[in-house]
Amino acid sequence: xxxxxxxxxxIAKVIFFFAGLLLLSCKNYKPKHIFxxxxxxxxxxTISFKAYLNDTPSEKYFIFYFQSYPWIRDxxxxxxxxPLKELQTALALIDWELWNKIYTNxxxxxxxxxxxxxxxxxxxxxxxxxxxxxxxQTIFWGLPGYDEVVLNxxxxxxxxxxxxxxxxxxxxxxxxxxxxxxxLIKNLKGKEIKIKIKFN
Amino acid sequence: xxxxxxxxxxxxxxxxxxLSQTNLKEAMFWQPLDxxxxxxxxxxxxxxxxxxxxxxxxxxxxxxxxxxxxxxNHPVSxxxxxxxxxxxxxxxxxxxxxxxxxxxxxxxxxxxxxxxxSQRPIGEIKTYNISPYEIVKxxxxxxxxxxxxxxxxxxxxxxxxxxxxxxxxxxNLKNVMVTSGYINIPPLDELIKYIDVFRVDLKGxxxxxxxxxxxxxxxxxxxxLKYLKQKGAFIEVVNxxxxxxxxxxxxxxxxxxxxxxxxxxxxxxxxxxxxxxxKLTNLPPTPVExxxxxxxxxxxxxxxxxxxxxxxxxxxxxxxxPKCKKVLIKRVGYNVLxxxxxxxxxxxxxxxxxxxxx
Numbered sequence: 001x002x003x004x005x006x007x008x009x010x011i012a013k014v015i016f017f018f019a020g021l022l023l024l025s026c027k028n029y030k031p032k033h034i035f036x037x038x039x040x041x042x043x044x045x046t047i048s049f050k051a052y053l054n055d056t057p058s059e060k061y062f063i064f065y066f067q068s069y070p071w072i073r074d075x076x077x078x079x080x081x082x083p084l085k086e087l088q089t090a091l092a093l094i095d096w097e098l099w100n101k102i103y104t105n106x107x108x109x110x111x112x113x114x115x116x117x118x119x120x121x122x123x124x125x126x127x128x129x130x131x132x133x134x135x136x137q138t139i140f141w142g143l144p145g146y147d148e149v150v151l152n153x154x155x156x157x158x159x160x161x162x163x164x165x166x167x168x169x170x171x172x173x174x175x176x177x178x179x180x181x182x183x184l185i186k187n188l189k190g191k192e193i194k195i196k197i198k199f200n
Numbered sequence: 201x202x203x204x205x206x207x208x209x210x211x212x213x214x215x216x217x218x219l220s221q222t223n224l225k226e227a228m229f230w231q232p233l234d235x236x237x238x239x240x241x242x243x244x245x246x247x248x249x250x251x252x253x254x255x256x257x258x259x260x261x262x263x264x265x266x267x268x269x270x271x272x273n274h275p276v277s278x279x280x281x282x283x284x285x286x287x288x289x290x291x292x293x294x295x296x297x298x299x300x301x302x303x304x305x306x307x308x309x310x311x312x313x314x315x316x317x318s319q320r321p322i323g324e325i326k327t328y329n330i331s332p333y334e335i336v337k338x339x340x341x342x343x344x345x346x347x348x349x350x351x352x353x354x355x356x357x358x359x360x361x362x363x364x365x366x367x368x369x370x371x372n373l374k375n376v377m378v379t380s381g382y383i384n385i386p387p388l389d390e391l392i393k394y395i396d397v398f399r400v401d402l403k404g405x406x407x408x409x410x411x412x413x414x415x416x417x418x419x420x421x422x423x424x425l426k427y428l429k430q431k432g433a434f435i436e437v438v439n440x441x442x443x444x445x446x447x448x449x450x451x452x453x454x455x456x457x458x459x460x461x462x463x464x465x466x467x468x469x470x471x472x473x474x475x476x477x478x479k480l481t482n483l484p485p486t487p488v489e490x491x492x493x494x495x496x497x498x499x500x501x502x503x504x505x506x507x508x509x510x511x512x513x514x515x516x517x518x519x520x521x522p523k524c525k526k527v528l529i530k531r532v533g534y535n536v537l538x539x540x541x542x543x544x545x546x547x548x549x550x551x552x553x554x555x556x557x558x
Contacts, residue, residue: 033537089512089533096513096532104485144475144485148313 033093037082040090046198047090051080053188059179063113063124064139064195069150069169072140077128077182078193084142085151094199103144108135109199116194117186127188131181139197143172227260228359229387230267238262243306243355243383244420257356259304259322271302271357274327275335276317280342282534286350286378287509288436289519290468290555291397293529294536297376298339301351302360303327306382308415309403311442311480318352319478332363336371346396350378358387365394374556381424382416388424392431396556399436400425404446405455413445413480422458429463434556436468438509441486441494443474452494456501465502466554471495472509488514505554524549 031043039048051064058074065076068084092099101107113124124130142151146169229242236251240260247255249262259271283297303325305318312318317325330338339347347368349361354377365375374396381400383391402421403414410418428435437459441447459467471494473486491508495516498506508516512533519529526548530538540547544557 035535085533089535092513093532096511096515099513100488100511145477145481148475148477149316 033090035082035086035090037080038086038090040093042094044198045094045200046196047087047094048194048196049080049082049087050192050194051078052192053077053184053190054079055189060182061174061177061179062137062140063130063133063180066140068140068142069146069173071170072173075174076140077180078195080195083151084140084147087139088142091199098199102141106136108138111135111138112198112200113138114196114198115188116196117188121196122186127184127186129183129185132178133180134177137177137180140173143169145172224261224263224268224270225272225359227267227269228362228390229384232265236262236265238265238267240267241384242358242387244417245306245382246384255306257304257306257353259302259356269357269359270322271304271327272360273329273331274302274360275300275330276303276325276327277301277351278328278330278335278338280344281348283346283348283376284531284534284536286348286376286399287438287470287472287507288348288376288397288399289470289507289529289531290434290436290505290553291374291376292345292556292558293531293539293541295345296343297346297348298335298342298344298373299348299350300335300364301349301354302357303352304356305353306356306416307353307380310413310478311440311474312478313475314351315478332360332367335364336367336373339368339373340371344373346374346376348376348378350376350399353380353382355379355383355387358383358391362391362394365391369394380414380416381421383424384420385423385427388427389431392428392433395433397434397436398428399438400428402437402439402455402459404439405451405458406446409446413442422462426462434554435463436470437463438470438472439494440472440474441491442480443483443486443490445483447486447490447494449493449497453497453501456498456503460501460503465504467503468505468507468554469498469503470507470509471498473511475510492516519553521546521549521551521553523551528553 031041033040037049054076056074060075060077062076063078065073065079066082066084066087073079098109102109114121115124115127117127230238230240232238233248238249240247240249240255245256249255251262254261261268261270278300280296281299283292283295301317303317303322347364354361368375375394376397376399377395378399404410407418410416459469471491473491475485476483488511495506495508504522505519508514517531518527521528524546527538528540528546529536541553541557545552
């Protein structure tokens with residue numbers, strides 16, 4: 001009996017040893033990372049953030065807007081208070097090659113968008129009808145040529161007070177995009193909405 | 201007689217008042233020439249200035265036979281940036297750096313990413329009036345661990361930078377100069393005493409590149425780099441790789457060999473991605489493959505700390521231990537996700553890592 005107990009103890013020690021090793025090896029891998037306003041799940045390739053419905057009367061060209069070029073805000077259905085720089089970093093954290101393709105080649109990734117409504121997650125097409133959706137119009141990702149100037153929000157001084165970038169920006173960003181022509185199925189007005197986007 | 205004294209007194213008060221209003225400060229490093237002409241000897245251009253004329257930088261002026269700086273106390277941009285944005289990777293990772301610039305530049309890079317403040321006439325740009333003491337106070341209030349002289353070329357606001365750097369030292373703040381290295385040796389010599397990290401742009405490795413794209417010369421920059429190394433300054437080098445302009449593998453190899461031989465194999469070297477900018481919008485962004493190739497060349501030459509810049513999330517944004525190859529500092533964009541350096545050494549194999557870590 002004593003011999004048997006000793007043997008079990010030995011096995012238990014070995015199991016504990018390997019479990020400890022496993023825990024230690026997992027310690028450095030953090031699948032979830034939280035920036036100030038965007039949560040990133042690297043394992044599931046998902047980002048989560050909050051936004052509000054932008055019910056201004058102007059035409060909408062993008063579904064989601066993150067804080068960046070202020071004049072685009074009016075053209076987006078949902079606006080998040082998270083900075084665009086944070087979104088860019090979040091995607092780079094998930095998959096830098098995908099981010100590189102989106103940013104430099106205007107590549108449109110496959111995305112599964114879910115919106116939390118009355119404690120239940122809905123796919124975006126269950127929340128709204130979209131007629132003219134070109135996947136490039138899902139999120140405004142930024143512009144390499146202008147981001148350096150625009151996204152440096154730390155500047156106390158407007159660096160571009162004297163130059164006329166706006167018409168150029170507008171033609172580059174909106175260009176030939178069609179208005180989204182959307183219709184809400186659920187009532188999201190006046191609520192802070194939680195959104196989850198999974199990149200495939 | 202009394203009237204004369206009164207007149208001189210009034211004129212002096214008026215001139216002093218005018219000087220304080222326009223915030224002109226007598227510049228350092230210049231010499232008088234014939235008549236009221238003078239020569240600025242701050243940078244390798246060594247401009248000869250006629251009365252009431254500015255130098256090539258547009259911010260140093262000959263007034264009545266004396267050289268004045270027009271940017272002293274006049275920052276145009278102030279921001280609290282992550283130190284990774286400079287980029288400086290081997291000094292206090294994950295900390296904030298109080299960053300500032302005044303208008304003007306002594307180069308004319310056609311791909312300048314800060315052209316709105318570096319290449320436009322000073323009169324067109326709105327500036328603030330902030331003394332060196334106030335800058336240091338602001339840096340401390342924002343929890344910054346360093347002050348970076350950046351965005352434009354800090355050489356052109358030399359006196360302002362020097363006074364801030366001296367004040368910063370009194371408060372244990374580090375000083376980072378983000379520069380093209382286009383400066384003469386005597387002014388640099390004075391600066392070395394106060395600057396902790398020189399983040400130098402080595403824009404290309406041919407005279408042709410410097411002449412065509414930056415309206416400058418390569419040789420003075422190389423002299424500056426060698427001098428900094430000789431004086432024991434800590435240097436990080438950035439090479440912005442521009443497609444078809446300076447992406448020739450032979451030139452990149454020559455540059456890496458030069459860095460290894462003259463600055464040492466522990467000098468951090470960044471290959472940064474170019475995005476179309478300012479007057480160089482006809483070229484595409486640098487392909488990641490080109491940057492990776494440059495990285496491989498530098499590693500084969502034997503440089504220990506090589507990075508790829510402006511490609512957020514790329515594995516070569518991180519610092520690896522040159523001995524055990526483990527990740528020392530994991531970065532994504534300007535974010536530090538992991539830091540495995542303790543007391544300047546690799547946590548795993550205890551190898552000493554070049555840099556300023558505490």
